[in-house]
Amino acid sequence: GESVGLHLPTLSVQEGDNSIINCAYSNSASDYFIWYKQESGKGPQFIIDIRSNMDKRQGQRVTVLLNKTVKHLSLQIAATQPGDSAVYFCAEIRNTGNQFYFGTGTSLTVIP
Amino acid sequence: EAQVTQNPRYLITVTGKKLTVTCSQNMNHEYMSWYRQDPGLGLRQIYYSMNVEVTDKGDVPEGYKVSRKEKRNFPLILESPSPNQTSLYFCASSTRLALRRYEQYFGPGTRLTVT
Numbered sequence: 001g002e003s004v005g006l007h008l009p010t011l012s013v014q015e016g017d018n019s020i021i022n023c024a025y026s027n028s029a030s031d032y033f034i035w036y037k038q039e040s041g042k043g044p045q046f047i048i049d050i051r052s053n054m055d056k057r058q059g060q061r062v063t064v065l066l067n068k069t070v071k072h073l074s075l076q077i078a079a080t081q082p083g084d085s086a087v088y089f090c091a092e093i094r095n096t097g098n099q100f101y102f103g104t105g106t107s108l109t110v111i112p
Numbered sequence: 113e114a115q116v117t118q119n120p121r122y123l124i125t126v127t128g129k130k131l132t133v134t135c136s137q138n139m140n141h142e143y144m145s146w147y148r149q150d151p152g153l154g155l156r157q158i159y160y161s162m163n164v165e166v167t168d169k170g171d172v173p174e175g176y177k178v179s180r181k182e183k184r185n186f187p188l189i190l191e192s193p194s195p196n197q198t199s200l201y202f203c204a205s206s207t208r209l210a211l212r213r214y215e216q217y218f219g220p221g222t223r224l225t226v227t
Contacts, residue, residue: 032214043202043218044155081134085171089154093214099170100216102155110169 005073012109019077021106023090026071030092030101035064035075038087040104047088077108085110114139118203124225125193133188133222135203142208144186145170146217148199155202161186162208173175193226198220200224 003104024040025033031052036044050057050064050073063076073090087105094101116137124133124187145160147170157170161180175197177189186205190197200223204216 034214041221043221044202045218046215047122049214091155098143098160098168100155100157101171102147102148104152104154 006057006092008106009104010107010109012111014111015080017080019075019080019108019110021075021077021088021108023075023091023103023106024071024085025073025090025103027092027101028068029072030094032093033064033066034091034093034100035062036089036091036102037084038089040086044089045064069110078112080108082110082112084108098099115182116203116217118201118219118222120222121220122223124227126227127189127194128192131190131193131224133190133201133203133224135188135219136184136187137186137203137205137217138184139205139207139217140182141205141217143213143216144180144203144205146176146186146188147202147204148172149199149202149221150192150199193224195226198224198226209225217219 034049035047038044048059048064050066061078065074087107089105090103092101117169119134135166142163147155156172159178161167186224200221202221203219206216
């Protein structure tokens, strides 16, 4: 079957280190990819997106890399802080931007 | 303050008793959507709406209805709830402007339990 946004379920990093959260997908028809952050008890929050014809996009302390050859997406967080502890989801967008498919998420824990 | 609000935040109900979860946004967004979140499954899209009077099925629409009579409101209706609809529900909205169209704003969630 078709898999969407497979994540490793947990990741622990030391405060100040860089974090890399990975996401694998199998549908080559996706137009856009997005990363969301969900803190405990809250709704997801948009972090950054990347179009399918790009391979890298940078934001504030975050970088998203897209490798369409191997259908892999990653989110890099520089100098990870305690406030970065959350569940991170990748999401694919299909159907001209109307339908969103979320992965299962990776829970990031930052160790002080 | 720009926000998406949902009511109620918590609801316990019984099988078959019709309920409505309201969603409202104050950002004049065209696009609105409902998701359910279950452990190990991530978020799954139930329904979405491109604009007033325009709604479409997402990935898991069975057992749900929606309406979009006003731009700011997008209620989720469960005509006959069943225990497998016990979940955490999120409403989201976004503009359709090209550069910002995928930046969804999520509500705080509604925890629904159907017994």
